[in-house]
Amino acid sequence: MPTFASVVELTDRDVQNMQELASIWGEIRTEFEEHDTTLEDSYAMLGEHDFLVIFEAPDQEAAFKAALTLHRHGLDAQTMALKDTDDFADLVDEV
Numbered sequence: 001m002p003t004f005a006s007v008v009e010l011t012d013r014d015v016q017n018m019q020e021l022a023s024i025w026g027e028i029r030t031e032f033e034e035h036d037t038t039l040e041d042s043y044a045m046l047g048e049h050d051f052l053v054i055f056e057a058p059d060q061e062a063a064f065k066a067a068l069t070l071h072r073h074g075l076d077a078q079t080m081a082l083k084d085t086d087d088f089a090d091l092v093d094e095v
Helices: 018-034 060-072 085-094
Strands: 003-009 038-044 051-056 076-082
Touching: 003 060, 018 038, 018 060, 051 060, 060 076
Parallel strands: none
Antiparallel strands: 003 051, 003 076, 038 051
């Protein structure tokens, strides 16, 4: 399954405490599963973005639905497709 990453900012979301933030990730994981998407990892980040979310989706349409799920929860996300560097090296060899 293709892998995607979203860098997330909490621009419009006012999180009161860590427990509320943990419940958001539980809701997101459940909604991802409804779109046959698997939330693989999520990380808090220091710097320009607040979180990194890595997920697998069967296709681009499911990835769009996952990105909309993040947005519905008040998370401003930029989502990108990922390619394993081992696979990328194979592509370069073919060119």
